Amino acid sequence: MEIPFVDLKAQYQDIKNEVLEAIATALDGMNLFLGENTRALEREFARYCETSFAVGVGSGTDALYLALRACGVAPGDEVITVSHTFIATAEAIFMAGARPVFVDIEPKSYNMDPAQVKAAITPRSRAIVPVHLYGYPADMDPILDLAKEYGLKVISDACQAHGATYRGKSAGALGDAAAFSFYFSKNLGAYGEAGMVTTSDEEVASKIRVLRDHGSAEKYSHTDIGVNSRLDELQAAVLRVKLRYLDEWIARRRANAEIYNSLLPGGSVGMPDEFPGWKHAYHLYVIETDHRDALQQWLGSRGVATGIHYPVPIHEQPAMKRYGHAQGSLPITESKARRILSLPMYPELTMAQIQHVAGCVQEFYAETPAQHINA
Numbered sequence: 001m002e003i004p005f006v007d008l009k010a011q012y013q014d015i016k017n018e019v020l021e022a023i024a025t026a027l028d029g030m031n032l033f034l035g036e037n038t039r040a041l042e043r044e045f046a047r048y049c050e051t052s053f054a055v056g057v058g059s060g061t062d063a064l065y066l067a068l069r070a071c072g073v074a075p076g077d078e079v080i081t082v083s084h085t086f087i088a089t090a091e092a093i094f095m096a097g098a099r100p101v102f103v104d105i106e107p108k109s110y111n112m113d114p115a116q117v118k119a120a121i122t123p124r125s126r127a128i129v130p131v132h133l134y135g136y137p138a139d140m141d142p143i144l145d146l147a148k149e150y151g152l153k154v155i156s157d158a159c160q161a162h163g164a165t166y167r168g169k170s171a172g173a174l175g176d177a178a179a180f181s182f183y184f185s186k187n188l189g190a191y192g193e194a195g196m197v198t199t200s201d202e203e204v205a206s207k208i209r210v211l212r213d214h215g216s217a218e219k220y221s222h223t224d225i226g227v228n229s230r231l232d233e234l235q236a237a238v239l240r241v242k243l244r245y246l247d248e249w250i251a252r253r254r255a256n257a258e259i260y261n262s263l264l265p266g267g268s269v270g271m272p273d274e275f276p277g278w279k280h281a282y283h284l285y286v287i288e289t290d291h292r293d294a295l296q297q298w299l300g301s302r303g304v305a306t307g308i309h310y311p312v313p314i315h316e317q318p319a320m321k322r323y324g325h326a327q328g329s330l331p332i333t334e335s336k337a338r339r340i341l342s343l344p345m346y347p348e349l350t351m352a353q354i355q356h357v358a359g360c361v362q363e364f365y366a367e368t369p370a371q372h373i374n375a
């Protein structure tokens with residue numbers, strides 16, 4: 001049995017007619033510059049996240065960058081974030097001219113440890129960027145309290161967290177703004193590049209509308225130095241169709257996670273936690289093991305594709321050293337990077353596929369004790 005890491009063909013088969021019709025309608029209208037689909041998606045996604053505004057942009061990376069700028073992050077500022085994330089979190093901070101200051105993660109949630117944030121605050125700190133990694137929310141209440149106390153902005157990296165909630169609030173409604181990615185493999189994925197910022201701050205929303213379109217609110221008048229980062233009208237048409245299915249898809253991801261939890265050998269691998277009142281959207285299903293590389297190889301040779309999110313923390317990436325941003329050790333981040341393994345996770349996974357994956361993990365521990373002890 002071959003089990004891919006994600007299966008976008010299966011999803012496409014389910015929605016093909018609606019997607020093709022939406023694209024055809026958009027093309028018939030030929031209104032491709034921030035047209036009705038972009039405006040409608042912005043309204044619909046803001047409603048989905050229970051925020052007042054949503055602004056469509058070119059990618060999740062741009063969503064972060066533009067949100068940082070709209071929240072006042074400027075050259076010379078420091079932005080507190082985590083190293084256990086995709087590189088784009090830090091890239092966006094550099095793009096805004098600021099410097100990322102990495103703090104360690106909390107071992108159960110894999111997200112920013114609020115207890116580490118206070119010590120990282122300096123007079124140059126301007127913002128905090130917690131990441132809701134794997135689709136699981138960061139512990140936002142203590143982070144928001146600190147931000148309030150020190151006058152810092154909070155911009156969520158919600159690029160993996162469409163549909164996640166924290167104490168009843170959408171991941172898009174936590175902090176001053178949140179950045180979403182519609183990269184093809186995300187919980188809500190386009191058929192090209194796209195992103196979105198959600199916010200309930202009208203000034204932040206209108207600044208991003210100007211920045212995403214060459215610093216222009218009115219044709220031929222440029223009131224700021226912006227970029228070209230508009231949401232593509234065809235991607236918006238596709239995303240509007242998919243948004244209608246998002247909650248159903250997340251419910252299926254959650255059901256699949258429960259099956260994994262019940263079938264995997266709990267004594268041998270660590271499984272994702274879900275604290276009461278926090279809703280995991282299971283963009284990724286990540287387990288922990290002392291024998292990660294051997295288990296990954298074992299699964300690969302049995303047709304099970306896996307991933308590592310992420311094997312090298314940002315503070316250890318060559319680019320950080322190259323630009324003089326080497327930072328001291330982050331022990332939990334570094335230890336997790338050696339232990340984590342992402343198993344196949346998507347709404348269309350079948351029971352038989354999950355049983356096969358879990359069965360292979362069980363066999364690894366049952367049949368090859370010597371291998372896993374020496375791995």
Ligand SMILES: *Cc1c(COP(=O)(O)O)cnc(C)c1O
Pocket residue numbers: 059060061062085086088089131133157159160180181182183194195
């Ligand atoms: C995908 C992702 C991004 C970047 O999104 P793009 O749309 O690929 O630019 C940023 N942060 C995290 C955590 C992501 O997973």
